[in-house]
Amino acid sequence: MLVDILACPECHGNLKTENAAFRCELCSREYPFINAIYITDKCRPSKCKRKCLSACKTGKMQYFSWTKPSKRIRILECNGCGDCLKACPLGAIAAHVTPTFLRKPSYGNRQDIDVSRSFGMKKDLLRKPENMFMCGHVAATYDYVNSKIEEAKPDFVVDDGCGHNLFAAKYGDNKEIFTLDGYVDRHAYKKVDLLAIGEKLPLADNSVPVFISNFVLEHVKNPRAYLSEIKRALKREGVLIVSTPTQYWHFINLFSLYAAFEYLLKIFKDPLGFLKNPWQHFIVNRAHEKEHCLDDSKKNVTVLDETRNWTVDKWRTLYEEEGFKVISEKITGNLLSAHHLGWLGKLWQPKRIGAHVTFILRNENHE
Numbered sequence: 001m002l003v004d005i006l007a008c009p010e011c012h013g014n015l016k017t018e019n020a021a022f023r024c025e026l027c028s029r030e031y032p033f034i035n036a037i038y039i040t041d042k043c044r045p046s047k048c049k050r051k052c053l054s055a056c057k058t059g060k061m062q063y064f065s066w067t068k069p070s071k072r073i074r075i076l077e078c079n080g081c082g083d084c085l086k087a088c089p090l091g092a093i094a095a096h097v098t099p100t101f102l103r104k105p106s107y108g109n110r111q112d113i114d115v116s117r118s119f120g121m122k123k124d125l126l127r128k129p130e131n132m133f134m135c136g137h138v139a140a141t142y143d144y145v146n147s148k149i150e151e152a153k154p155d156f157v158v159d160d161g162c163g164h165n166l167f168a169a170k171y172g173d174n175k176e177i178f179t180l181d182g183y184v185d186r187h188a189y190k191k192v193d194l195l196a197i198g199e200k201l202p203l204a205d206n207s208v209p210v211f212i213s214n215f216v217l218e219h220v221k222n223p224r225a226y227l228s229e230i231k232r233a234l235k236r237e238g239v240l241i242v243s244t245p246t247q248y249w250h251f252i253n254l255f256s257l258y259a260a261f262e263y264l265l266k267i268f269k270d271p272l273g274f275l276k277n278p279w280q281h282f283i284v285n286r287a288h289e290k291e292h293c294l295d296d297s298k299k300n301v302t303v304l305d306e307t308r309n310w311t312v313d314k315w316r317t318l319y320e321e322e323g324f325k326v327i328s329e330k331i332t333g334n335l336l337s338a339h340h341l342g343w344l345g346k347l348w349q350p351k352r353i354g355a356h357v358t359f360i361l362r363n364e365n366h367e
Helices: 051-055 083-087 136-152 166-171 223-233 249-253 257-269 271-276 278-285 303-309 312-321 342-346
Strands: 015-017 021-024 030-039 061-063 073-075 093-099 157-160 177-181 208-214 234-245 324-332 356-363
Touching: 030 073, 051 061, 051 083, 083 093, 136 166, 136 208, 136 234, 136 324, 136 356, 157 223, 166 177, 208 223, 223 234, 223 312, 234 324, 249 303, 257 271, 257 278, 271 278, 278 303, 312 324, 312 356
Parallel strands: 157 177, 157 208, 208 234
Antiparallel strands: 015 021, 021 030, 030 093, 061 073, 234 356, 324 356
């Protein structure tokens, strides 16, 4: 069970449950359980009176008419009270009790829980993964990562930075995948098991056989601290499967209609900024790293910076400097793969020029 490998993210001491929280036996820090609220694919705002909006105590639920029906209700801020859940006539809102190891948790209120029965055991899908329109390069990369997990056949896998949890939803039927992230994606495909940041993992030393990291490393504030924490928690001879964009990602992404639509929205929000300097507006607002960064540390990063920093050689050097042994590397995502038709990304697999690179790394120099 997931609870068996948990540890204090600050001192790595053992945790015990006490008063609806985990408490560290060494430093006495407390990590509460909170209500994480999700909107499932049952949501159909046109079939109800949107009672959830008026029931929300924060007033931070909003309706967007331009996106797919099940994602038109957006939760911008949440105190976890669950009033929206009670008000929804379609049963489209779900609440899951989740332990948070964030220093300043902003998600929900404290909840009582029987850890031995509930924690890490809720595997129900919130959304059907087949309804996700994945870019071809994402689909190709996920398929490759899954194939490597199946080759390794570990007891369990930890997805460090799961985001909307599509990977666990799509490939987790016959394997144990524990997930963590630094925020709650309200439209996730499965619930997140732990709220924590990659630079401070709430996992015991030498406890995890396989980590996966899908398109996370480029977004974290301190990539070396992120990798160092994975190395600490990995078992000796444990494996990290890490996927990142390459220097060609931005070129390939120019053919994405979805990315073009997102950028048009940014132009509409700041038309004067675009007219004043279109090139500067483009290289700043099309930059990718800031999109999922949990703070503003990457707000000034540009497309040019990312193109220089995302070379395969630089990724390889980073991993080797952090003490990992490179077992293999794989380029995925052809020149057509930015389109939201997954099969386009599988027409042919590139050998040198592709959107993503996945490294298989082994933890050999475990201290």
